[in-house]
Amino acid sequence: xxxxxxxxxxxxxxxxxxxxxxxxxxxxxxxxxxxxxxxxxxxxxxxxxxxxxxxxxxxxxxxxxxxxxxxxxxxxxxxxxxxxxxxxxxxxxxxxxxxxxxxxxxxxxxxxxxxxxxxxxxxxxxxxxxxxxxxxxxxxxxxxxxxxxxxxxxxxxxxxxxxxxxxxxxxxxxxxxxxxxxxxxxxxxxxxxxxxxxxxxxxxxxxxxxxxxxxxxxxxxxxxxxxxxxxxxxxxxxxxxxxxxxxxxxxxxxxxxxxxxxxxxxxxxxxxxxxxxxxxxxxxxxxxxxxxxx
Amino acid sequence: xxxxxxxxxxxxxxxxxxxxxxxxxxxxxxxxxxxxxxxxxxxxxxxxxxxxxxxxxxxxxxxxxxxxxxxxxxxxxxxxxxxxxxxxxxxxxxxxxxxxxxxxxxxxxxxxxxxxxxxxxxxxxxxxxxxxxxxxxxxxxxxxxxxxxxxxxxxxxxxxxxxxxxxxxxxxxxxxxxxxxx
Numbered sequence: 363x364x365x366x367x368x369x370x371x372x373x374x375x376x377x378x379x380x381x382x383x384x385x386x387x388x389x390x391x392x393x394x395x396x397x398x399x400x401x402x403x404x405x406x407x408x409x410x411x412x413x414x415x416x417x418x419x420x421x422x423x424x425x426x427x428x429x430x431x432x433x434x435x436x437x438x439x440x441x442x443x444x445x446x447x448x449x450x451x452x453x454x455x456x457x458x459x460x461x462x463x464x465x466x467x468x469x470x471x472x473x474x475x476x477x478x479x480x481x482x483x484x485x486x487x488x489x490x491x492x493x494x495x496x497x498x499x500x501x502x503x504x505x506x507x508x509x510x511x512x513x514x515x516x517x518x519x520x521x522x523x524x525x526x527x528x529x530x531x532x533x534x535x536x537x538x539x540x541x542x543x544x545x546x547x548x549x550x551x552x553x554x555x556x557x558x559x560x561x562x563x564x565x566x567x568x569x570x571x572x573x574x575x576x577x578x579x580x581x582x583x584x585x586x587x588x589x590x591x592x593x594x595x596x597x598x599x600x601x602x603x604x605x606x607x608x609x610x611x612x613x614x615x616x617x618x619x620x621x622x623x624x625x626x627x628x629x630x631x632x633x634x635x636x637x638x639x640x641x642x643x644x645x646x647x648x649x650x651x652x653x654x655x656x
Numbered sequence: 657x658x659x660x661x662x663x664x665x666x667x668x669x670x671x672x673x674x675x676x677x678x679x680x681x682x683x684x685x686x687x688x689x690x691x692x693x694x695x696x697x698x699x700x701x702x703x704x705x706x707x708x709x710x711x712x713x714x715x716x717x718x719x720x721x722x723x724x725x726x727x728x729x730x731x732x733x734x735x736x737x738x739x740x741x742x743x744x745x746x747x748x749x750x751x752x753x754x755x756x757x758x759x760x761x762x763x764x765x766x767x768x769x770x771x772x773x774x775x776x777x778x779x780x781x782x783x784x785x786x787x788x789x790x791x792x793x794x795x796x797x798x799x800x801x802x803x804x805x806x807x808x809x810x811x812x813x814x815x816x817x818x819x820x821x822x823x824x825x826x827x828x829x830x831x832x833x834x835x836x837x838x
Contacts, residue, residue, distance in 0.1 A: 372797035401788075402796030431686065431794025431818030458793050460819065463712070486791030487821075494712070507789070509772045520716070522772035522791075523820040524706040524751040581760070582767045582776035584788035584799050626765035626776050627785035629803075 365599035366480075367410060367424040368443065368488070369403025369457030370435050376428030378438045382421035385411040388631050392424065401585035403457045405630050406485075409592025410599075412637045413614075416645075417600040423451070433460040436487075440465030444472050453481035453502075455595040456488035457588070461521065466491035470500060481598055484550065485591045493548050494520050501550035503604065505591050508533045508557045514549055515542035533557050537568060552604050556590055560612035562605055569605055569651075572612045577619030585630030590615040593641065605651045614644035678726060679718040679750070680733075680740040681711065686818035688717050689826075691738045693814060698732050700725055704823070706751030711744075717820060720750060754824065757831045766835065770828035773821055775802075782807045782836050792819035807833045 376395065383392035385408050390397040399408040403426065410422055425442060429435030436459045444465070454473065466488065473480060483503045484492045492498050493514055506514060512535075513522040536555055543549040544566035553563040558578070562570035580586050593614050597607035617640035622633045682688045688704065695702050703720045711718075719740075721729055726743065733739050754771040765785060767776040773795070776786040783806050787799035794817050802810045813826040 370793040370796075372793070372800055400796065401799055402793075404796075429793040430797040431792060431816075431822060433684065433793075433818075436793060458791060458796065460793055461791075487793065488791075490791055507772075509769070509789070510791075513772070518751065520706060520709075520712050520751070521820045523717075523753055523824050525754060525771065579762060582762065582765065582774060582786045582788060584786050584796075584803075586788070626762045626767065627778065629786075 364420050364452050365422045365595060366449065366451040366454045367403070367407055367422060367457065367595065368439060368454060368459070369406065369424075369426060369486075370429035370439070370459060371397050371404060371426055372400075372402060372430055373397075373428045374430055376426065376435070378435075378442055379426045380423065380442065382423050383407060383411070392426070399631055399634070401630055402588060405585040405588040406455070406457055406592040406595075408634055409589040409637060410596045412634060413593050413596030413641050414599070416638050416641045417596055419596060419599055422599065423449075429460065431460075433462070436460035436462065437465065440469055444468035446472065450476050451480050453483065453595070453598055455483040455591065456485070456492075457591065458486045459488045459491070461487045461491040461494065463491055463495050466495050467497070470495070470497055474500070483591070483595055483598065485587070490521055492550075498548050498550055503552045503554060503594070503598075503608070504550040505554045505556060505587070505594065507587060508536055508539075508555065511536055511539045511543065511553075511555050515539040515546075517546045517548060533559065536561055540566070540568065552608065554590070554594060554608040554612065556587055556612070560616075562608040562612070564605055570609050572609065572616065575616050575620045577616065577624065579624050579626050579628070580619040582626040583624060583628055583630055583633070586615065586633070589618065589630060589633065589637065603651065606648065609651070610644045610648040613648050614641040617643050676723055677720050677746040678723045679705075679707070679720050679744050679746050680729070681707070681718055681742040681744060682740055684818065685717055685820060685823070687738060688719060689814050689817060689823060691733060691736075691740070692719055694732060694736050694738065695719065695721070695729060700729060700732075704753060706753070708748050708750065717753070717823070718750070720746060757828070759831075759835065766832060768828045768832040768835065770831060771824035773824040773828050775825065775828045775832050777807060777832055777836060779836065784810055787825065790821035790825070792821035794818045794822045795825070798822055798825055807836060
């Protein structure tokens, strides 16, 4: 089993699903269900599918459940992952889940029983739970934006909603926030901080700044962070070393903006047709890193 | 010598642990959001805050209220079938939610951010064109329900939201509506 994507679907009646999936037009197809790719985990899955085709990946598995904020679907996922003994993925990407510290801990401890322990990537709600649990350093990669970076840097904040200080100009203060997050062991071993400048961090050291190409209208579009997490997950699943994968994914997401020429009203679904070309271009242009640096 | 120690012990000022504030605890953030709306509509001075560390589960908030109004609050909430799980006296400083907004002008579009949530509207039609940010599972659902509607047509995020991200979106929604109405 290559890689596992864990997240939720914004619909009430989607049961717990654990299977491979395909992308057909603007829909994911899994277990005879069609799930629209609007944003959130379906957007991540769509990006990973398209990137997987470019990279020649074997089919990726996903654990999904419907959750519109009640936490029911998330609880079903936490329970399934905490009790699973059958699967041993090379890596796991956690995404939109209701932050639940106890649920998080049960899942993490179960995964850490595997040998080897899967590469662990966390974004969105599960990243919030990972930080609050005190086990952030057990993860290989977090993918926060600048606001979420401020949350990781604030040792007392249980959620970005309560982040103290750093409320404005977070983008300019990212290096300071990174330092604070690592000082308090609230960061994963690597960070891909997304924003006007994308920053790649390894063990507390800033190893890459990516500022170009720049498409400011990507910021308001819901789902562009999800496509970035999908891209980096696909690159990691293909065996690309961590820093290289982060840099290449950030570049590909930026080329997506250049190719699609979006307005602030563009949807992420309209960006996806450009993703294969954007990734191919990033694979050709991303700098090579010394593997030992990762 | 015992009497001397007793004398000093008595003269030590007694620190007051009395608090004028209480907090209402609910099993889910969605219930907090509904209780807040009802209490505000009743004109009670309340505040939504983060729970103390020993009561945190992950995506939580509590309602802080003046203890003097506890009886009235209990009656209002009981009538609305929204009685809290517990009522606790506030012993410590509670975390304040984010209260600053950041807006960005994209020409025909305006984006407003509150905490980790962003909402973007067409400045002329007031149509919500995008919602981004956040990490709780109601965010994609809220985006699905709001995008494409005008600020007047769209349901308030607090009427659908169940999490702190949903609450942050409500704040951004209110701010962008204020800015659009001038």
